Amino acid sequence: MSTESSDASAAAAHLRTRWPELALAGLLFGAAMLVITDSLRVGTGWGDDGPKAGYFPFYIGLLLAGSSGWIMVSQLRRWARTTEVFAEHEQLRLVMAVLWPMVLYVGLIFVIGIYIASALLIVYFMFRYGKYRWAVTLPVAIGVPLFFYLVFERWFLVMLPKGPIEHLLGL
Amino acid sequence: MEELSNLAGGFAVALTLPNLGFMLIGITLGILIGVLPGLGGANGIAILLPLTFSMNPTSAIIMLSCIYWGALFGGAITSILFNIPGEPWSVATTFDGFPMAQQQRAAQALTAAFTSSFVGAIFAVALITFLAPVLARFALKFGPAEFFAVQLLTFCSFIGMSKEPAAKTIASMMFGFALAAVGMDMVTGQLRMTYDVPELLKGFNFLIAVIGLFGIGEILLTMEEGLSFKGKTAKISPKVVWQTWGEILKYWKTFLRSTAIGCWMGITPGGATPASFMSYGMARRFAKDPQSFGKGNIEGVIAPETAAHAAGTAALLPMLTLGIPGSPTAAVLLGGLLIWGLQPGPMLFVEQKDFVWGLIASMYLGNIVGLIVVLTTVPWWAAILRIPFSVIAPVIIVICAIGAYTVNNSMFDVVTMLVFGVLGYLFKKLKYPLAPLVLALVLGDMAETSFRQSMLLSQGSLAIFWSNPLVGTLFFLAIALLVWPLWGAAKNLARAREARPA
Numbered sequence: 001m002s003t004e005s006s007d008a009s010a011a012a013a014h015l016r017t018r019w020p021e022l023a024l025a026g027l028l029f030g031a032a033m034l035v036i037t038d039s040l041r042v043g044t045g046w047g048d049d050g051p052k053a054g055y056f057p058f059y060i061g062l063l064l065a066g067s068s069g070w071i072m073v074s075q076l077r078r079w080a081r082t083t084e085v086f087a088e089h090e091q092l093r094l095v096m097a098v099l100w101p102m103v104l105y106v107g108l109i110f111v112i113g114i115y116i117a118s119a120l121l122i123v124y125f126m127f128r129y130g131k132y133r134w135a136v137t138l139p140v141a142i143g144v145p146l147f148f149y150l151v152f153e154r155w156f157l158v159m160l161p162k163g164p165i166e167h168l169l170g171l
Numbered sequence: 172m173e174e175l176s177n178l179a180g181g182f183a184v185a186l187t188l189p190n191l192g193f194m195l196i197g198i199t200l201g202i203l204i205g206v207l208p209g210l211g212g213a214n215g216i217a218i219l220l221p222l223t224f225s226m227n228p229t230s231a232i233i234m235l236s237c238i239y240w241g242a243l244f245g246g247a248i249t250s251i252l253f254n255i256p257g258e259p260w261s262v263a264t265t266f267d268g269f270p271m272a273q274q275q276r277a278a279q280a281l282t283a284a285f286t287s288s289f290v291g292a293i294f295a296v297a298l299i300t301f302l303a304p305v306l307a308r309f310a311l312k313f314g315p316a317e318f319f320a321v322q323l324l325t326f327c328s329f330i331g332m333s334k335e336p337a338a339k340t341i342a343s344m345m346f347g348f349a350l351a352a353v354g355m356d357m358v359t360g361q362l363r364m365t366y367d368v369p370e371l372l373k374g375f376n377f378l379i380a381v382i383g384l385f386g387i388g389e390i391l392l393t394m395e396e397g398l399s400f401k402g403k404t405a406k407i408s409p410k411v412v413w414q415t416w417g418e419i420l421k422y423w424k425t426f427l428r429s430t431a432i433g434c435w436m437g438i439t440p441g442g443a444t445p446a447s448f449m450s451y452g453m454a455r456r457f458a459k460d461p462q463s464f465g466k467g468n469i470e471g472v473i474a475p476e477t478a479a480h481a482a483g484t485a486a487l488l489p490m491l492t493l494g495i496p497g498s499p500t501a502a503v504l505l506g507g508l509l510i511w512g513l514q515p516g517p518m519l520f521v522e523q524k525d526f527v528w529g530l531i532a533s534m535y536l537g538n539i540v541g542l543i544v545v546l547t548t549v550p551w552w553a554a555i556l557r558i559p560f561s562v563i564a565p566v567i568i569v570i571c572a573i574g575a576y577t578v579n580n581s582m583f584d585v586v587t588m589l590v591f592g593v594l595g596y597l598f599k600k601l602k603y604p605l606a607p608l609v610l611a612l613v614l615g616d617m618a619e620t621s622f623r624q625s626m627l628l629s630q631g632s633l634a635i636f637w638s639n640p641l642v643g644t645l646f647f648l649a650i651a652l653l654v655w656p657l658w659g660a661a662k663n664l665a666r667a668r669e670a671r672p673a
Binding site for chain 1: 221222225336338339341342345346348349352356358359361362363364366387390391394395396559560561562564565566568569572573576577580582585586589592593596597598600601603619622623626627631
């Protein structure tokens with residue numbers, strides 16, 4: 001661990017591809033295990049009326065396990081030699097800075113509906129990253145959801161998730 | 172010529188006032204989608220698909236395919252003026268397009284790009300016009316075994332032709348198949364891989380996957396680069412257009428070669444992106460002055476744009492005739508056809524003549540409309556790109572969320588979209604190809620059904636795949652494409668072994 005951190009401070013701080021590579025392949029391998037287990041449950045053989053439900057997915061699961069397993073093994077075999085950069089820490093910070101608000105946004109849709117959550121998301125981005133004044137931020141934050149409301153609910157009659165505030169307004 | 176009379180009938184369908192209106196809307200939306208980061212042909216159409224459920228299928232597909240043309244045109248604007256490829260297939264356009272813009276030749280570069288796109292597309296549409304009915308008639312003879320062999324060929328060619336490591340292509344594809352298998356089994360009615368989660372009963376919808384993988388994933392990638400839009404302005408005058416047209420005429424060989432590459436890569440599911448790179452590489456190899464490439468050579472704009480547009484258009488040929496899409500965007504269009512109750516494949520040409528020929532006619536018209544629209548409106552699109560990312564990004568996230576929600580009116584889908592977004596980011600960063608995942612997700616059920624039907628016919632014997640010359644040839648081709656990269660890997664390994672003792 002100590003050598004790794006000194007490496008990292010020598011160049012620009014970054015994350016190498018080896019952990020993400022292993023993690024993603026591991027995730028796919030896990031998915032393959034789920035597929036295989038469930039295929040075995042519903043039956044992979046030949047039923048009264050032809051192939052059973054697990055007949056096809058079983059082999060898909062095997063192939064997925066094989067390919068992701070191969071990626072994992074070859075990653076482990078060249079563990080120390082892996083020098084490719086996945087992303088610099090600064091880049092990861094930027095990605096996280098968008099990802100968390102996104103997760104929060106989706107969570108908020110459950111609670112207060114899509115319109116207000118969208119307005120808040122736009123306000124957050126424009127305030128935090130754009131450094132806009134209220135006079136610019138507010139019209140955009142209110143205008144965009146309003147536009148979508150008119151297009152979807154009024155024009156195409158597609159209902160979008162709403163929260164208590166919209167219900168209070170009787171929409 | 173039966174095709175020509177059919178085509179004339181198609182023009183009669185497409186040339187109505189409402190349909191021309193939808194074409195214009197589609198092209199405009201398409202360019203917008205192509206220009207904005209995070210929105211592209213595939214996920215743009217996926218987001219707009221739910222809005223077309225109430226439209227008549229012909230008008231809907233005309234509008235959606237025009238979005239596709241618009242997105243193909245739009246990608247060139249950002250790559251030339253801002254050095255930002257709005258779409259993966261316009262990466263190669265930046266090599267010479269942006270240097271041209273820096274040399275105050277943006278208008279020439281844009282005119283060349285749009286014209287090449289147009290030429291590529293028109294050739295590909297002509298190919299569809301005459302080849303599609305033949306292929307469809309031929310495919311009418313197909314049984315389940317032949318269909319499965321064609322699907323196998325599609326997927327094997329992905330593995331054989333992709334630049335990414337074969338293991339990653341296979342993993343991505345199989346993950347798509349696995350996702351497609353989740354939910355109720357269509358034959359036995361049994362539930363598979365749902366693990367008692369009620370939301371999974373319906374399985375994973377590929378539209379959600381596309382919106383997440385391409386939309387949210389792209390936003391995350393764009394954010395990483397900490398984008399600041401600093402681009403060149405451009406205004407195209409009729410005089411420049413005329414001059415440029417005169418200038419690019421002498422590159423007719425490049426046009427022909429790039430169209431051929433594009434059509435080939437589009438029909439076999441190589442896709443527009445590799446087609447554009449391959450075409451750029453070929454143009455440089457055959458050029459008298461290869462050193463001038465990358466420094467603002469107009470031929471370096473013509474070659475990738477022609478090929479990308481030809482490939483993007485030709486990808487619709489197997490989609491219409493065999494029900495096998497040649498690109499993720501074609502896959503989304505195919506999903507749309509299924510939702511409207513139209514089964515793509517050879518029967519479409521028999522049962523839905525109006526629809527098919529209306530669509531083909533609209534491809535000609537859509538590209539003409541598109542060319543005129545982009546040539547006249549370039550400055551506005553460039554202005555849109557000056558809106559800072561801090562405003563565009565949240566709006567695109569909102570659009571993706573709404574798009575995901577409206578597919579099934581389910582919040583679970585919005586959460587799934589987010590997960591797919593993170594997955595898309597990881598896939599792109601670790602060089603897993605996304606197209607096989609999407610295609611497998613769309614075709615999974617179809618491939619499984621045709622495989623199981625073949626097995627029923629043969630009582631479980633794989634021998635059905637070489638039981639007659641047609642299916643045997645297809646099957647053999649598929650296997651050949653599959654082992655192609657293995658052969659290369661084996662040769663490299665052998666060479667490494669030889670080198671080591673010395």
